[in-house]
Amino acid sequence: MNSEEIKKKGDLILGNVSINCVVFGFNKGDLKVLLTKWPDFESHMLPGGFVYKHEHLNDAVTRVLYERTGVKDIYLKQFEVFGDSSRMFEDVFKKHFRIPETEVGENPWFARRYISIGYYALVDYTMVEPTPEGDAEMCMWKDAENCPELSFDHQLIFESALRSLRYDFLTQHIGLKLLPETFTMSQVQELYESFLKTTFVRSNFQRKMLNLGILERMEKQVIKKPHKAPFLYSFRPDWTENYHLFI
């Protein structure tokens, strides 16, 4: 962004509200997280953005995620709002964008305090094209289990997202949204073994998983050797958890 673009941005966005996204993917047994980085900074950041003055918050987060991943219709969850009064990034912003003091008007938008709304997103890893915001940024997948150091309070935001994901995984089987639209039982088992850090006997896992009533088995496509092709499953869109744990 040049000085003109930076000034203009302040007229377009809502003050004091920002968005941070923790985008999770799953690849070859590993949970991944999408990070950005400014080349002149040592630590990584979470992708984020702002809300335009006449834009619904939901549209803003969808837009920010589309800009970073190239994917629409992403599964999203608001997991926490971060409202520490020290959330201000003026110095960092001026340094990165090399904004001369003379160019900074009174109370510029990037000198404000931002309350950040945290979303985690679950995406099909194979569909995502990590896309930086302009030339002065990089965007890449990193291992979530072995995440590099994050800037500002992004470490806190990331850890909170991970806790929410783990909770929702175990109570709502939300992890299935990390898989492609259709998947094999082996893929499901790999996902659960990775998340729960355990191994399952194949037949037991399949029986337990099918008993949950979460999955729908697809008709086999006619291919050359139909008896060798594994069944494909999809997440039942109408599935809701049976909450009656007590009675």
Added chain:
Amino acid sequence: MNSEEIKKKGDLILGNVSINCVVFGFNKGDLKVLLTKWPDFESHMLPGGFVYKHEHLNDAVTRVLYERTGVKDIYLKQFEVFGDSSRMFEDVFKKHFRIPETEVGENPWFARRYISIGYYALVDYTMVEPTPEGDAEMCMWKDAENCPELSFDHQLIFESALRSLRYDFLTQHIGLKLLPETFTMSQVQELYESFLKTTFVRSNFQRKMLNLGILERMEKQVIKKPHKAPFLYSFRPDWTENYHLFI
């Protein structure tokens, strides 16, 4: 608020961020919700407020709740952020506070769009003193199951809070935070029967509830007829749900 106070408020609060609280209590078998009302308006509202410029969001919500209930250390949960771009209340505000057009400067704080962070709160009903914000407001408990019409998008916010509460009640037994610090098993049973709209056999209920490992039984106090006094229980502060539903 007079014109001077209204102008001053704009200098103190953060723009574009508000708080709405859905405060639940439980009394004589009924779930209650704390509402406010402006006498010159037909419909009720949820208590709410703003964040001071140098105040942590968490402190802001605690302050707002303390002002309405007289209670500190309330169990609170962020359940949803409401970010519709039409969340603007200028006309309503001017009408209620009778602000003459000549008194309104350019872009006054009450003409801004506010993204509202929704919290639900669980309180011990007997401890709360419903307190209005100034003379031009009323504050009172209403039945949550038979809630009067709410203004603006407060109906939406209330319904979302109720859904979150029901979910958390069934998965985390969070409803116990509606009871006093210590309570009898009959009080617990009354709460669960009300929430789940069912009845339980007393002995079965007690056995199931104790098996959950949620409750701690207190030593009986020495009173005149100790054998007749029911046991008192408290919610185990160290209790965490056993998430391993699957394995």
